[in-house]
Ligand SMILES: NC(=O)c1ccc[n+]([C@@H]2O[C@H](COP(=O)([O-])OP(=O)(O)OC[C@H]3O[C@@H](n4cnc5c(N)ncnc54)[C@H](O)[C@@H]3O)[C@@H](O)[C@H]2O)c1
Ligand SMILES: [Zn+2]
């Protein structure tokens with residue numbers, strides 16, 4: 001039986017979101033229906049609402065979520081009803097060129113549910129990042145559900161579904177931070193703080209946090225930053241050089257999405273260091289670097305999509321580290337809110353008042 005339940009819908013660009021009745025079909029072949037327990041509010045949800053990610057309105061928002069599998073369609077063997085899962089937007093196909101070459105993090109045919117969820121009048125919904133988890137129940141591809149230890153708190157581990165994983169992976173996988181490396185992270189929101197946590201997990205020695213906001217720098221220290229630079233007061237490139245014995249950092253991570261910050265991160269590296277860009281730019285942003293500096297400083301410039309993660313490989317390990325007290329995922333949960341609190345949470349996110357607001361679904 002299709003389920004009718006509540007979900008947070010963006011009906012048109014720039015308009016406030018609203019809680020609507022949505023209809024979730026029975027899972028078809030390869031699909032899974034999940035009862036959502038918690039879902040974080042991410043900038044990407046706001047970009048959808050503003051029309052920045054296509055014009056496919058109405059959107060069903062929400063994509064950083066954890067919940068319990070409620071039903072599976074024909075052929076699904078990877079999860080079963082009752083399993084505790086974190087949702088992901090990288091259900092790799094296993095068949096495209098990238099997957100066959102052993103680089104599934106670049107899969108070009110990631111899986112989503114094929115059926116549509118709808119409004120009550122039958123209007124099809126476009127789920128954010130193929131998930132749509134600001135809802136009591138959602139429909140995804142089975143591969144979008146990663147089974148993790150059910151003792152974990154849904155509010156915390158659901159965040160692995162997007163921003164926190166992107167940050168952790170920018171240090172662990174894209175940046176390949178190694179024991180003793182010096183790391184500088186520019187921008188200490190949820191993503192940047194996760195990059196700092198990732199650098200600490202990898203055994204970085206010096207971890208410099210850079211932000212304009214002293215509150216964010218305080219958060220960065222809690223996640224493992226050894227030094228903090230307020231870029232509204234000091235020049236971060238100079239400060240990072242001083243803090244790294246005059247060399248610059250081995251790995252610089254840009255977690256803002258700003259060309260001026262990217263340039264700072266570029267020049268704050270040691271010779272042949274790595275620059276990771278995890279902040280998402282807007283289409284009009286440009287970078288202009290002297291080519292001689294690009295060549296002469298060497299090293300690696302690496303954009304990071306979803307932290308180069310593979311959910312099946314990474315989520316269970318990270319949840320175990322969380323349960324062992326070695327990865328503070330609770331620290332990202334600034335507040336919990338109900339489904340009808342998403343619009344107000346966008347405001348707090350834009351004003352930089354939270355790392356993450358997390359919707360907790362009550363039934
Ligand atoms: N690559 C990916 O897969 C991926 C996934 C999720 C999010 N993101 C992106 O990561 C970025 C960060 O996300 P977030 O949720 O942490 O955002 P956020 O707004 O919470 O954090 C950004 C931080 O940057 C700081 N900042 C702004 N200007 C600065 C400057 N000039 N110098 C230093 N710090 C500055 C802000 O004070 C804030 O603390 C966004 O662009 C987001 O879209 C990327
Ligand atoms: Zn593939």
Ligand SMILES: [Zn+2]
Pocket residue numbers: 042043044045063064162163
């Ligand atoms: Zn997100």
